[in-house]
Amino acid sequence: MSAEPDRRRYDSLRRATQARETRMEIARAARELFLSQGWAATTVREVARAAGVSVPTVYAAYGNKTGLTRALADAADLSADVPRMLEELESSAGDPGRQLAAMAAYDRRLFERAGDIITLVREAGRTEPELAVAYRDGRGQGDRTRELVFSSWPDGVLRGGLDVRSAVDVYAALCNIDVYTTLTAERGWSSERVEHWWGEALARQLLN
Template sequence: MQHPTGSRDTKGDIHRAAVQLFSTQGYEKTSLREIAEQVGITKASLYYHYSSKQDLLRAIIGTFLDDISVVLSSVETIPWSPEAEQEALRAYVDVVVAHRSTGPTLLRDITAVLAAFGDDLDALIARSRRFQLWLAGPDPTAADRLRAAAAVETVGAAISTDVDLEATPAEVRAILLEAATAVLSHRGQPPPT
């Protein structure tokens, strides 16, 4: 792929090839040689950009983890309100939609991801729990906390599926935001019997 300046975006090409191969073959079964061949560069050229396959995995998934961490942390300093909730949900959905191609890699080779990120994932899980608690609203009941977790998981469906939805990112974004909002709209109500 060419940059607007006319130069080649080799790092971007490497990322795209790695995501595609990791998603279809798995991290362990994909070699750096295969990635280099798909990009049309030598393995030595690939090593110029990434010192190892784990370094490449960290670069690909690290961007998602960094972006989602910013959103999860953003609610820690603002009080809950319906408007703030919608803004936080929109930001969360935007990150998930932007990184949809990374999803199958995250889920297919969770062992490799855990090895690459370890403690960073523990911190991310803790931030995610605080985000869910914030989404549950003021003085949440157990049902409200469960609804907030379900809303976050609803959005996560976009990253956990490799089904080609034949929808534009804007359509996926709108559907996920609608679904998460619908789950949260029952806040304060008793669970159905």
């Protein structure tokens, strides 16, 4: 008597897996097209064709092209392993230098694995207000993390003349997609070298 419920349960799992695989295939196709021919020039129909699905399937999965792009931006954070950064921040509590290194390592992973998507969202946001908000939200989340960490440090840890807000600004000036791209794409630095330099530069600029 349990065979039919079991079969329905596995059928449900199979459908959910297939739906997830379809969403991943749509996202993969969209990312390739957005990067190869530009966000504005890419249509939902082209994404559907490249993914091997119907146009209604793309709309059902992501709503529209903007929704699809927001999903790619959300996946960028996941690809950089936020839980790993949080674990490293907690394990190095009381050691500001190590905490700065943990945040720099996260930014390195983020830009290394999803820098193209971050740049895409920023550029698309020039004409698409919702994506401009998505880009600002991503930057704001990073700022809030740094504010939380810097605020946890005892008085006297930050360099003289720096408050938490100013320290966040200095961090943002050093660790961003443009600096990463300049050093890796134009100057030939490895991502590991960028991460190491960031850690040292942040310590020099922010810590007593």
